[in-house]
Amino acid sequence: MKFTSTAGYIATQDLTTAVNAAITLERPLLVKGEPGTGKTELARQIAASLDVPMLEWAVKSTTKAQQGLYEYDAVSRLRDSQLGDPRVSDVGNYIRRGKLWEAFAAPQRVVLLIDEIDKADIEFPNDLLQELDRMEFHVYETGETVRAAVRPIVIITSNNEKELPDAFLRRCFFHYIRFPDAETLARIVDVHFPGIKKSLVEAALAQFFEIREAPGLKKKPSTSEVLDWLKLLLAEDLDASDLRRDPREALPRLHGALLKNEQDVHLFERLAFMARRG
Secondary structure, three states, X not given: OOXXXXXXXXXXXXXXXXXXXXXXXXXXXXXXXXXXXXXXXHHHHHHXXXXXXXXXXXXXXXXXXXXXXXEEOHHHXXXXXXXXXXXXXXXXXXXXXXXXXXXXXXXXXXXXXXXXXHHOOOHHHHOOHHHXXXXXXXXXXXXXXXXXXXXXXXXXXXXXXXXXXXXXXXXXXEEEEOOXXXXXXXXXXXXXXXXXXXXXXXXXXXXXXXXXOOOOOOOOOOHHHHHHHHHHHHHOOOOHHHHOOOOOOOOOOOHHHOOOOHXXXXXXXXXXXXXXXX
């Protein structure tokens, strides 16, 4: 099974190499990078490229590792026992499978996405060490051991909000998605907006990279944000000449798609003020 770029996703050579290395080693692929660089979409495109199903486990700050394995609904069992429900004789009726169990039980290879693992408590990765390494876990309520019928392709994403434990990192194949250069970004734009005027793309990307490199910018706009911006430019039927900006003007056209906090808006307003004074 070899992953390649798809019709809707441009993958660089080093990214495809990382994905295929993780598949060969049968280790989870840990993907880091700026928000909006396509980490989550990568898992979906791997599933599409390999023509296999995908399961997605979106991690939140309150998510516990146990939820990925299974949850035992003791409250419902107690209530049913009080009502005389015959189902209480089988504890399995009150076991809810998590995403890892679903992936392990699948009759064919699947892609399992554990999205934004760094949102959870620091112990979360440690609590999944053995399960992801051995691809099995024990269900204490029923006494059964769940083993992966076919080892899933595990993709784990992180926005680097907190450091992950060394023991967890040792079990993963790591790849950092670098922000695409102008050429790669132009190819990505062409995939999403086929037939877009080359002059508009060149002017928009030149302005986009100028914004990204502005000193003091708190949040650099990402790939997903430049795609949103271009969609708006097309909707407004703007062309390259409409994007030409006098340095004394405060903000780029439709800047709300690119600048996502008031500090960055104020930064460009100050730069424009300084240009007017100069």
